[in-house]
Structure formats: C-alpha cells, structure tokens
Amino acid sequence: MSWLKPLSSVWKNTLSKSIQYGAEILHSRIPYSPDNPYLEGIFAPERQEHFSINLKVEGQIPAELDGALMRIGPNPINVKNPCNYHWFTGDGMLHALRLKDGEAHWYKNSYIGSASVQEKLHRPQIPGKTRGVADAVNTNVISFAGKIWALVEAGAYPVELNAALESRRHHLFEDDQDMPFTAHPHIDPETGDIHAICYDALSQNKVFYLQIDSKGKLKHQVEIPVKHGPMIHDCAITKSQVLILDLNVNFSVRSALKGSMLPYQWNPKRQARIGILPFGGQVADIRWYEIDSCFIFHTVNAYDLDSGNVVMDAVVHSKALVSSSQCPIEDQDIRLERFIFEHGTGKVFRTVLSGTKQEFPRINDAYTGRKHQYIYSISFGEFDDPYHVSSNMLLGHDLETGHSESYSFGENWVTGEVIFVARGGAQAENDGWLMSYIHALDGNPSRVVILDAQQMTAGPIATIHLPVRVPVGFHCNWIDYRKLRINYS
Numbered sequence: 001m002s003w004l005k006p007l008s009s010v011w012k013n014t015l016s017k018s019i020q021y022g023a024e025i026l027h028s029r030i031p032y033s034p035d036n037p038y039l040e041g042i043f044a045p046e047r048q049e050h051f052s053i054n055l056k057v058e059g060q061i062p063a064e065l066d067g068a069l070m071r072i073g074p075n076p077i078n079v080k081n082p083c084n085y086h087w088f089t090g091d092g093m094l095h096a097l098r099l100k101d102g103e104a105h106w107y108k109n110s111y112i113g114s115a116s117v118q119e120k121l122h123r124p125q126i127p128g129k130t131r132g133v134a135d136a137v138n139t140n141v142i143s144f145a146g147k148i149w150a151l152v153e154a155g156a157y158p159v160e161l162n163a164a165l166e167s168r169r170h171h172l173f174e175d176d177q178d179m180p181f182t183a184h185p186h187i188d189p190e191t192g193d194i195h196a197i198c199y200d201a202l203s204q205n206k207v208f209y210l211q212i213d214s215k216g217k218l219k220h221q222v223e224i225p226v227k228h229g230p231m232i233h234d235c236a237i238t239k240s241q242v243l244i245l246d247l248n249v250n251f252s253v254r255s256a257l258k259g260s261m262l263p264y265q266w267n268p269k270r271q272a273r274i275g276i277l278p279f280g281g282q283v284a285d286i287r288w289y290e291i292d293s294c295f296i297f298h299t300v301n302a303y304d305l306d307s308g309n310v311v312m313d314a315v316v317h318s319k320a321l322v323s324s325s326q327c328p329i330e331d332q333d334i335r336l337e338r339f340i341f342e343h344g345t346g347k348v349f350r351t352v353l354s355g356t357k358q359e360f361p362r363i364n365d366a367y368t369g370r371k372h373q374y375i376y377s378i379s380f381g382e383f384d385d386p387y388h389v390s391s392n393m394l395l396g397h398d399l400e401t402g403h404s405e406s407y408s409f410g411e412n413w414v415t416g417e418v419i420f421v422a423r424g425g426a427q428a429e430n431d432g433w434l435m436s437y438i439h440a441l442d443g444n445p446s447r448v449v450i451l452d453a454q455q456m457t458a459g460p461i462a463t464i465h466l467p468v469r470v471p472v473g474f475h476c477n478w479i480d481y482r483k484l485r486i487n488y489s
C-alpha cells in the first residue's frame with residue numbers, strides 16, 4: 001500500500017489491522033460472498049439439522065434394501081474470508097436416508113463433530129484428541145468393523161458416529177495408535193481388512209501404508225519416504241498389493257504463507273510415480289514406476305495378472321490445483337484411463353478407456369482388487385459451468401464390450417456420486433442398483449434416486465423426495481444396517 005509510506009510503522013500496523021478487522025466484519029455480514037461459487041447455488045450450505053419422516057416416494061423402493069444411503073460433504077458454518085474459502089475445507093455434514101422393507105423411513109442431516117464444529121455450535125467436544133490437522137471431517141463415510149465412520153484425508157482420525165448419527169469420538173477405529181488416516185481406504189472383500197495410504201499435512205517427507213484388520217486393529221504399517229509432501233487422495237489395492245500415488249500436487253510453502261486454506265498446488269517440476277507394495281511388505285519391497293505429470297483424485301480399481309503385471313483403472317487429470325484458491329478443477333483434461341504396470345521392467349502402458357470428462361468412478365465393491373467389467377461415474381460439461389463440477393449425467397462403462405451408456409437426470413438436476421449396491425445373492429457383477437442424491441438447480445429440495453443397474457437408461461425405479469436442499473458434496477455410500485455390530489435403528 002504505497003499511500004501508507006509517509007506514515008510511521010506503528011501507524012501502518014494499526015491502520016492495516018483496522019482495515020483487516022473492518023474487512024472481517026464486512027465479510028461476516030455478507031451471507032457468503034457471490035465471489036465464491038462454492039458458497040452459493042447448489043453448493044450453498046444448509047443451515048439447519050433436520051430429522052424427517054413421511055417422505056414422498058415415487059416408484060418402488062427395492063424391499064431387500066435395509067440400510068441408509070449416506071452422503072457427506074462440506075457445509076461451512078461460517079466463513080471469515082469467502083474469497084479465500086476452498087471447497088475441500090468446509091465443515092463436514094452428513095446426510096442419511098434410511099430405507100427398509102421397501103419404504104423410506106427417515107432422512108436426517110447432522111454436522112460431523114470436529115473440534116471447530118463443536119466450538120462454533122457451542123457443543124461439548126467429543127472424546128479423543130484431534131491430530132491438529134484437517135479439522136473438518138467432510139470427505140467420506142463408511143461402515144467398518146461394525147460401525148459407521150466419517151473420514152477426511154491429511155491426517156485426522158476417523159470420527160465414529162452413534163446410532164443417532166451423532167459424532168461419538170475421534171479414533172483410529174478400535175486401535176489406540178497415533179497414526180494419520182485418509183478419506184479413501186479400500187476394504188478387501190475376502191479378508192475384511194482395510195488398506196490405506198495416509199499422509200499428514202504437517203509432515204512432508206513421509207507417508208504411511210496402514211493395514212487394519214476387520215475388527216479395527218492395526219495389523220501392519222510402513223513408513224514410506226517421499227519428497228515435497230504429496231497430496232494422496234486415494235490409493236488402490238489388488239488381491240495382494242497396494243498402489244501408492246505419488247503425483248504432482250504437493251504441499252506449497254508459498255501457498256501456505258499466502259494464507260491459503262488448502263496449501264497444496266500443482267508442481268510439474270517433480271517426477272510423478274506410482275509405487276506397488278506387496279501386502280505385509282516393507283519400504284524395500286516397493287516397486288516404483290515413473291509416469292508423466294498428472295494427478296489422480298480417484299482410482300477405479302486394480303488387480304493382479306498371472307504374468308505378475310498389475311492393472312489399475314483411474315480417472316486421470318492432466319493437472320489439478322494449478323492457480324485457483326477456491327476450485328479443485330480448472331480447465332484440464334480428465335480421462336478414464338487404464339494403466340498396466342509391467343513386472344520387472346518398470347514400464348507402464350497407458351490406454352484411454354473413455355475420453356469423456358468424468359469423476360467419482362465406482363464399481364461393485366465386491367470386485368475390489370479383482371478384475372471388474374463395469375464402471376459407473378458421472379460426467380462433467382453438460383452445463384455452461386465455469387467451475388467444472390456440475391454434472392447431470394450418469395455414465396456406465398462395460399469394459400468387455402467397450403460400450404458406454406448414459407442417463408441424464410434432466411436440465412434442472414445435478415447428480416452427486418452414484419454408487420452401486422449389489423442385490424443379495426447376485427451372480428452377475430452388474431446385478432444391483434445405482435443410487436445417488438440429486439440436487440435441483442432452482443434451489444428446490446433434493447431427491448434420492450434408485451436405478452436398476454442393468455437398465456440404467458430407463459431412469460429411476462424409485463425417487464424419494466427429501467424435505468430440504470442437500471448441498472453438492474463429496475462421497476456417498478450404502479451403509480447396510482444388517483452388517484453393523486450395534487443397533488443403528
């Protein structure tokens with residue numbers, strides 16, 4: 001501020017602080033600035049927690065579904081500086097729709113009780129210490145070891161939810177060790193063990209592989225040396241190995257000094273690589289494969305071939321987190337790709353499975369680590385959307401036939417992540433249902449849709465009308481209540 005030069009340093013500081021204080025007051029009076037698209041429209045937070053019954057249903061909910069469709073996402077309670085708010089950092093809110101006996105029993109939404117949420121809402125802190133990083137727990141919700149857990153990456157402990165879906169404690173599942181965790185662990189369908197690559201935002205020279213058994217106890221851990229503090233949002237597992245994504249979005253000191261709420265940035269200068277570590281192995285057992293610069297938020301799946309080669313399918317971004325302090329996705333290529341890692345040579349063969357812009361890829365989870373035929377994802381680009389994240393198209397890919405099909409939820413509707421729920425006793429990989437929360441562009445309440453996965457282009461077989469608007473968020477999962485250890489009624 002050149003006009004401050006004639007003033008003494010004391011006055012400069014006083015005046016600067018006054019301006020900053022004044023700006024904060026102004027910001028606090030604005031109900032989330034229109035300058036930040038992730039605070040308005042379909043992203044605008046829901047202010048209240050609700051519990052509703054007597055939900056309107058069109059069509060027929062499959063009678064064998066006994067559980068809840070849970071979706072989590074950012075829902076900031078207050079934002080000091082809306083210009084600087086990043087979508088990835090908002091306070092977490094859970095949305096749950098309970099289905100049983102062919103009926104929609106209730107809908108509920110509740111904040112995830114991280115330390116800052118409890119403080120902002122004047123609620124008592126929940127037990128278990130927080131790890132001091134990534135306080136907002138807003139990215140994924142899973143059932144594991146018979147309970148329901150909310151997850152985030154960059155180090156924070158999972159948050160256990162009780163039967164009322166209230167936050168009960170911060171904890172590394174049923175283990176007492178102080179280890180960082182992630183939003184994208186993968187559960188081996190045969191053993192029930194959970195495998196995860198985890199990083200701690202406060203430590204840039206190492207990441208961790210954790211294997212936790214089906215009872216929630218830490219079984220194996222490996223500290224993996226890295227450089228530049230890579231953001232590792234996801235990993236992948238085969239039947240016998242875990243894949244480590246050490247790519248081109250890294251911790252940025254410059255970004256941190258500028259006060260960014262998410263101090264990670266695109267770093268094309270470093271060599272991107274993917275490591276393959278056998279279950280039970282150590283650092284020396286990792287085989288690293290160098291690849292061209294890119295970033296992967298989400299893998300689809302991976303599996304071993306008899307030759308010793310490994311296949312991994314993933315959504316690949318040509319770049320990410322390049323310049324915007326608000327937006328994870330800018331003008332970048334996004335493709336569904338297959339990687340084949342050749343054993344013993346270090347060579348990687350890449351092919352494009354689909355050139356359509358898409359994200360949130362899912363499969364039938366029973367095929368995790370095994371060869372899969374079907375991938376479901378959501379496309380981007382149908383709207384004149386400068387923020388690149390509004391999607392109204394469900395995509396289904398059949399990798400055997402090479403055929404892809406799509407279903408649009410209509411001009412007024414944006415869909416979140418679509419998940420696959422297998423029919424009980426199903427023999428075919430695609431015998432089940434596709435489910436998602438969909439969001440109205442005109443601001444009306446959201447809905448949940450259920451489609452027959454084998455006839456997805458026919459549209460929903462059931463639509464459940466929710467009482468409120470659910471902001472567009474992150475991950476969604478079907479929580480099967482018959483597999484939980486305590487009574488989540």
Ligand SMILES: [Fe+2]
Binds near residue numbers: 139183474475
């Ligand atoms: Fe994710």
